[in-house]
Amino acid sequence: MKITSAEVFVGGPGKNYVTLKIMTDQGIYGIGDATLNTRETLPAHYLTEYLIPCLIGMDPRKSEDIWQFFYRGAYFRRGPIAMAAIGAIDMALWDIKGKIAGLPLYQLFGGKSREGAMVYAHASGNDLEDLMDSIAYYREEGYQAVRVQCGIPGMPKGGGYAVADKGDSKNYITNFLGNGPKIEIWNSDKYMRYMPDALGEIRDRFGFDMCLLHDVHHRLLPREAAQFAKEVEQHRLYWLEDPTPAEDQSALEIIRQHSTTPIAIGEVFNSIYDCNKLIQSNLIDFIRVSATYGGGITSLKRIVDLAALHNVQTGFHGAPSHSPISMAAQGHLNAWAPNFGVQEYLVLGTPECDALFPSEHKMEKGFFYVSDAPGLGVDFDENEATRYEFERGYHPVTRLEDGTVWNY
Ligand SMILES: [Mg+2]
Structure with missing residues (x-):
């Protein structure tokens, strides 16, 4: 079993959901979420520019090895952007695994x-x-x-x-x-x-x-x-x-x-x-x-x-x-x-x-x-997704009464 393609969608109703869809040569697909709130395009780029090109041809059933490949295989590890991208791939691979087994993931x-x-x-x-x-x-x-x-x-x-x-x-x-x-x-x-x-x-x-x-x-x-x-x-x-x-x-x-x-x-x-x-x-x-x-x-x-x-x-x-x-x-x-x-x-x-x-x-x-x-028991409608596009947004920034920047 091989991964044949993967695509990232950014957008949603009132939120910039970052959705990854991984396709396989056996028609089974999996989906994952890489939504990093207020910085959504960054894990999307991390996926499309760096991870997806390596993913093509891999066996989607080897979710542990693929996780280690992207985590240990990167010299600069961790951080929310990389981990959101790896997280989306991992969710999609577990989704595929559950579909192959015909079982909900909790089983x-x-x-x-x-x-x-x-x-x-x-x-x-x-x-x-x-x-x-x-x-x-x-x-x-x-x-x-x-x-x-x-x-x-x-x-x-x-x-x-x-x-x-x-x-x-x-x-x-x-x-x-x-x-x-x-x-x-x-x-x-x-x-x-x-x-x-x-x-x-x-x-x-x-x-x-x-x-x-x-x-x-x-x-x-x-x-x-x-x-x-x-x-x-x-x-x-x-x-x-x-x-x-x-x-x-x-x-x-x-x-x-x-x-x-x-x-x-x-x-x-x-x-x-x-x-x-x-x-x-x-x-x-x-x-x-x-x-x-x-x-x-x-x-x-x-x-x-x-x-x-x-x-x-x-x-x-x-x-x-x-x-x-x-x-x-x-x-x-x-x-x-x-x-x-x-x-x-x-x-x-x-x-x-x-x-x-x-x-x-x-x-x-x-x-x-x-x-x-x-x-995972959830699907993603690509036709619906065409209704939405990315809109830049920010969390509020907190200041103390004297103007000092504080923790949000
Ligand atoms: Mg909280």
């Missing part, structure tokens, strides 16, 4: 450990009351886990930390489809004085039978994050996400020394080497790496196994930039993983998105159910 990993995988929604509001309405909406929809973000009094309303409107992901899109980065203003002191009590009010209103998640979006200094984690301990968060910038892993030690609030990190990580110390030292409780810029299923499964050894649970990234292909890849891993925790899931199911990526995967009452279709 190739070891079968299901659960029927439905719990997902969390994003509730947000311009202020706390607005946020309460958003949480109530998701609770009525059946979600057991909700991430809560709200505007902070005295700070301008912002997109990265707390989206301006409640309820869905559309605000991220308006933020990144402009002509240049939107500037957001941040003040850690105002945030730290307000948010712990706000989380307490949410517990008072909705009780403790809800998995409550909160994302700090890398905004705090290590000492501030430790203080924050200690103060919110009484509110029993399911997790506190990205309390500090992910590059400084020793910051997690300071947080751990002062609190037992569960910590989730890793959505910007690209390899097992980014997680290794954090997992083995039990400095985190949830690992957030994604199949897309984490190098695909082959590397993500290895991270899940390492995490399981140390009782760290999964909580894969699922921002709206992830296409239904990577969400399917993660869906199959979630169905299997013995140490599954929760899956981030933002509403992908617009009619346009469903037409571009047809699948039988189901979201019901806050749980994701993978279909039994062979492979």
Whole structure:
């Protein structure tokens, strides 16, 4: 069996999905997602200029060898661009493998450990009351886990930390489809004085039978994050996400020394080497790496196994930039993983998105159910894809009130 061709498509409804399609000499094809949010054309070029020419003629069943060939075979390894490109190839090869076997991918990993995988929604509001309405909406929809973000009094309303409107992901899109980065203003002191009590009010209103998640979006200094984690301990968060910038892993030690609030990190990580110390030292409780810029299923499964050894649970990234292909890849891993925790899931199911990526995967009452279709169980409609083209966009850039650039 040989790979005969591969093609990359960039575009989608409101998002620049980067979709790879690999064809074989036996008519079976596989698809993968290389969408690197706000830098989408870079993994697309990495694929078309460097990886696809090597891929032609390879045996698609040798997914491990092909992964190693592109990872070890490059002198300059890792990084989000290369790993998103390798990740797309790897997803497509697993898709082909599942189709050859006639089995859904979760069966190739070891079968299901659960029927439905719990997902969390994003509730947000311009202020706390607005946020309460958003949480109530998701609770009525059946979600057991909700991430809560709200505007902070005295700070301008912002997109990265707390989206301006409640309820869905559309605000991220308006933020990144402009002509240049939107500037957001941040003040850690105002945030730290307000948010712990706000989380307490949410517990008072909705009780403790809800998995409550909160994302700090890398905004705090290590000492501030430790203080924050200690103060919110009484509110029993399911997790506190990205309390500090992910590059400084020793910051997690300071947080751990002062609190037992569960910590989730890793959505910007690209390899097992980014997680290794954090997992083995039990400095985190949830690992957030994604199949897309984490190098695909082959590397993500290895991270899940390492995490399981140390009782760290999964909580894969699922921002709206992830296409239904990577969400399917993660869906199959979630169905299997013995140490599954929760899956981030933002509403992908617009009619346009469903037409571009047809699948039988189901979201019901806050749980994701993978279909039994062979492979990834999601397809890609090339005719639909011709409706879309690339539009440049940026994440917002954060500044402190005195103008200093801060962490987004
Ligand atoms: Mg996050």
